[in-house]
Amino acid sequence: MYAQMVKTGVDHIQSKEEMSPEERAFQDRVDQDIKIEPKEWMPEAYRKTLIRQISQHAHSEIIGMQPEGNWITRAPTLERKAILLAKVQDEAGHGLYLYCAAETLGVTRDELMEQLNSGKAKYSSIFNYPTLTWADIAAIGWLVDGAAIMNQVPLQRCSYGPYSRAMVRICKEESFHQRQGYDAMTKLARGTPEQKQMAQDALNRWWWPSLMMFGPSDAESVHSAQSMRWKIKINTNDELRQKFVDQTVPQAEYLGLTVPDPDLKWNAGRGQYDFGEVNWEEFYQVISGNGPCNRQRLRTRVKAYEEGRWVRDAADAYAAKKGARAKAQAA
Amino acid sequence: MSDQAALFEYLLRLGDNALILGHRLSEWCGHSPALEEDLALSNVALDLIGQTQLWLNLAGDVEGRGRDADKLAYLRDARDFRNVLLVEQPNGDFAATMARQFYFDAWHYLLLRELTGSKDSRIAEIAAKGLKEVTYHLERSREWVLRLGDGTEESHERMQTALDDLWMYTGELFETDEVDQAMIRSGMGPDLSTLHEPWLGLMHATAEEATLTLPQPGWAQRGGKRGMHSEHLGYILADLQFLQRAYPNATW
Numbered sequence: 003m004y005a006q007m008v009k010t011g012v013d014h015i016q017s018k019e020e021m022s023p024e025e026r027a028f029q030d031r032v033d034q035d036i037k038i039e040p041k042e043w044m045p046e047a048y049r050k051t052l053i054r055q056i057s058q059h060a061h062s063e064i065i066g067m068q069p070e071g072n073w074i075t076r077a078p079t080l081e082r083k084a085i086l087l088a089k090v091q092d093e094a095g096h097g098l099y100l101y102c103a104a105e106t107l108g109v110t111r112d113e114l115m116e117q118l119n120s121g122k123a124k125y126s127s128i129f130n131y132p133t134l135t136w137a138d139i140a141a142i143g144w145l146v147d148g149a150a151i152m153n154q155v156p157l158q159r160c161s162y163g164p165y166s167r168a169m170v171r172i173c174k175e176e177s178f179h180q181r182q183g184y185d186a187m188t189k190l191a192r193g194t195p196e197q198k199q200m201a202q203d204a205l206n207r208w209w210w211p212s213l214m215m216f217g218p219s220d221a222e223s224v225h226s227a228q229s230m231r232w233k234i235k236i237n238t239n240d241e242l243r244q245k246f247v248d249q250t251v252p253q254a255e256y257l258g259l260t261v262p263d264p265d266l267k268w269n270a271g272r273g274q275y276d277f278g279e280v281n282w283e284e285f286y287q288v289i290s291g292n293g294p295c296n297r298q299r300l301r302t303r304v305k306a307y308e309e310g311r312w313v314r315d316a317a318d319a320y321a322a323k324k325g326a327r328a329k330a331q332a333a
Numbered sequence: 334m335s336d337q338a339a340l341f342e343y344l345l346r347l348g349d350n351a352l353i354l355g356h357r358l359s360e361w362c363g364h365s366p367a368l369e370e371d372l373a374l375s376n377v378a379l380d381l382i383g384q385t386q387l388w389l390n391l392a393g394d395v396e397g398r399g400r401d402a403d404k405l406a407y408l409r410d411a412r413d414f415r416n417v418l419l420v421e422q423p424n425g426d427f428a429a430t431m432a433r434q435f436y437f438d439a440w441h442y443l444l445l446r447e448l449t450g451s452k453d454s455r456i457a458e459i460a461a462k463g464l465k466e467v468t469y470h471l472e473r474s475r476e477w478v479l480r481l482g483d484g485t486e487e488s489h490e491r492m493q494t495a496l497d498d499l500w501m502y503t504g505e506l507f508e509t510d511e512v513d514q515a516m517i518r519s520g521m522g523p524d525l526s527t528l529h530e531p532w533l534g535l536m537h538a539t540a541e542e543a544t545l546t547l548p549q550p551g552w553a554q555r556g557g558k559r560g561m562h563s564e565h566l567g568y569i570l571a572d573l574q575f576l577q578r579a580y581p582n583a584t585w
């Protein structure tokens with residue numbers, strides 16, 4: 003997902019007997035679906051894990067602006083241009099809400115940005131792939147926003163209040179993005195032979211990276227179990243991936259496009275699709291910096307941040323002067 | 334020039350200004366100094382794209398040759414574009430973008446305010462809608478001129494340079510040619526030269542408050558309104574029109 007592999011810092015799941023009274027009271031609240039709010043006591047590992055998860059999500063929104071922003075100036079009609087610009091703008095807004103949610107846990111946006119810029123923080127592997135044609139923009143809306151929704155819809159019910167509320171706002175917009183992407187893809191699939199080919203090519207290139215978005219299988223992972231116990235993760239990666247495949251394959255068929263997986267087959271017994279194995283070697287390479295665009299994405303982000311520093315400084319200096327003048331006047 | 338031809342030209346000018354400036358601002362998305370600015374610059378760009386659609390669709394109607402806003406935006410070459418030179422200037426640093434924006438917004442605001450009284454109700458309606466948006470654009474760009482002018486030493490210097498560099502492109506905004514004359518005669522558009530004084534008033538007041546120096550009146554670059562552009566426009570169109578040119582007659 004946008005947070006594909008989040009470590010919790012625990013090595014086993016505590017039983018209630020092992021917990022301190024505070025920890026037990028906290029877990030009871032989580033079990034009863036009572037939202038945890040910023041001022042309440044929470045285990046340090048919960049707080050840290052949430053910061054990691056929310057900031058990975060926020061960074062993904064921000065880095066994700068690049069592959070799509072790549073086509074804003076080249077969108078094919080005024081309407082498509084407006085839709086794409088508004089979409090990328092929404093992603094900036096998502097980043098902003100999420101950084102705000104993370105700030106309630108005692109870390110600043112600047113600290114988080116420094117972590118991203120230094121390469122220390124992770125973001126979703128998907129945004130390290132290039133957008134080569136216009137159809138990639140349609141495919142991202144359809145597949146990438148579609149995959150994001152799969153995991154973000156359940157997170158609306160997550161245990162941490164500010165994160166859960168950010169998810170409610172974000173999910174509304176993400177499903178809008180998904181529909182717009184599918185609509186753009188429909189235009190291509192029903193268009194000229196060249197457009198149809200462009201659509202198929204985009205599906206070929208984005209299908210597997212989209213499945214990687216859910217992260218490797220975590221059914222056995224202690225981190226995943228802990229996160230689920232804390233209700234900051236609701237489903238396993240494999241459950242979500244399966245759900246995504248089951249939802250998306252019929253959509254591709256409806257468009258007359260072929261999903262690039264020879265092992266894909268409806269399994270009537272399970273009532274689900276069987277599908278091939280993701281290339282996890284590629285995933286680990288991309289997540290550790292060797293994807294086609296990792297360096298480019300990070301460099302672009304750092305450049306914007308560094309080149310914007312004097313502007314942010316000026317805004318601060320001006321606000322301080324203005325404040326001082328207002329004070330002097332009042333005195 | 335017939336009145337109808339003049340009206341078509343005039344609407345192209347309004348539409349092309351919005352189109353090209355909106356395009357320039359959209360280049361910032363994802364690269365601006367802060368997330369808040371990505372949001373705000375995109376908002377302004379989106380307003381301008383919306384205005385482009387209204388002006389160019391009306392231009393197409395007036396022309397009566399079956400061209401809509403997309404055909405006009407995506408299938409004309411540079412010499413047929415009618416935007417002023419100011420809006421096609423590169424983004425430069427954030428100060429250059431904001432200086433360009435402030436010069437333009439102040440003029441745009443004054444122009445649209447006049448156009449709300451146009452005898453052509455279609456023009457008056459689009460102007461009224463645009464005026465609401467541009468009122469906010471102007472507030473924002475003026476605020477940034479103040480912040481950068483009266484911020485740090487570096488920002489002051491950058492903003493002063495930006496004002497100086499772009500000044501020569503402002504003269505064109507107030508020139509009146511035969512198209513403008515025709516609009517004045519028919520009561521459809523204002524005499525642009527009358528906007529100069531209120532515009533200068535706002536410029537001087539803002540520069541003073543921002544501790545900046547407004548450049549002296551001097552030689553003006555001109556030609557955009559008649560299709561004589563800078564080299565920059567060709568590259569804008571290469572991006573903007575790429576898909577429509579590479580895949581003629583496709584729908585998107």
Ligand SMILES: [Fe+2]
Pocket residue numbers: 063066093147150176
């Ligand atoms: Fe997203």
Ligand SMILES: [Fe+2]
Pocket residue numbers: 063092093096172176
């Ligand atoms: Fe998003």
Ligand SMILES: [Fe+2]
Pocket residue numbers: 093147175176179
């Ligand atoms: Fe999205």
